[in-house]
Amino acid sequence: MEIEYHGGEPEPGTVYLVGSGPGDPGLLTVKAKRLLERADVVLHDKLPGPEILGDLPDERCIDVGKRAHGDRTPQSEINERLVELADEGKSVVRLKGGDSFVFGRGGEEAEYLAEHGVPFEVVPAVTSAVAAPAVAGIPVTHRDHASSVSFVTGHEDPTKEDSAVDWDALATAGGTIVVLMGVTRLPQYVTALQEGGMDPETPAALVERGTWQEQRVATGTLETIVDARDEVGIEPPAVTVIGDVAASRESVVEFLENEREPGRAESETDAVPADVPDS
Template sequence: MTSVGTVYLVGSGPGDPELMTVKARRLIDEADVVLHDKLPGPEILGLIPEDRREDVGKRAGGEWTPQEYTNKRLVELAREGKTVVRLKGGDPFVFGRGGEEMEHLAANEIPFEVVPGITSPIGGPGVAGIPVTHRDHTSSVSFVTGHEDPTKEESAVDWQALADTGGTIVVLMGVGKLPQYTQALLDAGKDPETPVALIERATWPDMRVATGTLESIVDVRDEAGIEPPAITVIGGVAATREKVVEFLANQTGEWDGEGEEE
């Protein structure tokens, strides 16, 4: 009788392979099958032989794998006795639906383990020179999804409350709906001159950053052609980048401003 395999819910970090944990890399190398999202990035996915990986990713407005299929596939593979890595960008439990998969595995009595990863709403802004908290700007930060369940009758995000807190707001998967939530924050009374940064493909070799204000960022997005995957950072911390980007460019030779829109 075939013994049941183990499923590992693994966070790959924001995309740079060197930002993966040692455990994540080991499990990827040892897995019989890796079910991956789109977000781990080409360099990380390139580490996995094609015959050991399955794409179950989702992309706004593009290819889409139903979550029900992914849940079913995890159980099927484990019951075949395989060691399975469910590889996600960032951390499995930060808008990664890892919680749903964990519950499904438990309900089907499939052994599993969670392997945390560097979450993109912290790591992404960081590599772009933007701290999500700063003593001079804010002592709080809120993570918000810009792509809620389309079956919801109304948004669960209280933009008025977020505007009232005065803290940093980091929006994931929100490039397409940028006009809606920036307007919601303006309607809630947030200062139109609030700094905003868009970070596309954070930590990937082709990372780009575009900056503006709450009032101008939609035009900046359009002019720069910023596309998913991207992170939106709203708040005074977004302006910190201006103070460090030139120094970091001179220090590393990597921040040459290419693709930069100010």
């Protein structure tokens, strides 16, 4: 099939805010791949999959990633570096995991570039907020279970008086809740949701490194998901799904091809009430 490309040829002095998708190189967009192959410089996070980062020449890459409880490159430094490189006449790819405009600070970088007169282009991607649950057999919406979905950050401490996330409202809103970057604070926000009125028996799941060979899944209920996380050993990066859709995995996991890829981790806890075979 002949594909007509629109763009993908990097221009000097331009910054491209590129999402890498959830990590599987097969889910990298055609445009993103073309830019990565041809840009002068790539500033990347830690979250793009190792196969994607492994294909990039070291001499063109600058690691500006952030690790949970580890070294961090200040966002202000990243912003300044993007402007400096563009002012030098280089074509620059700012590569992020997932989609750069879904909790990826892409909006902040776009505003900074515009403020400093730097031309930029946004290259959207498959967001891990949807892709990670999907490859684990969990749809974030389902005609029988959820007609709405809320995406929230798990970095917010639910006990803060000025928290930007209204957990009480989410507890009674219905639909699906997808929490990104929420492994560490899982005990706090599942407690906040229960205190806000959500049924402790509400299904829940954690998907670590969705689409990667190291993908792992823990399932349970709002009341048991913390124990399930600890038993499986789920670590960041992971996506949390809360709502009836999380139980959908039970009916498909036995036939889910993503579960049988070579090298796929097999450890799992399925604490949602059902007799589901481990995969």
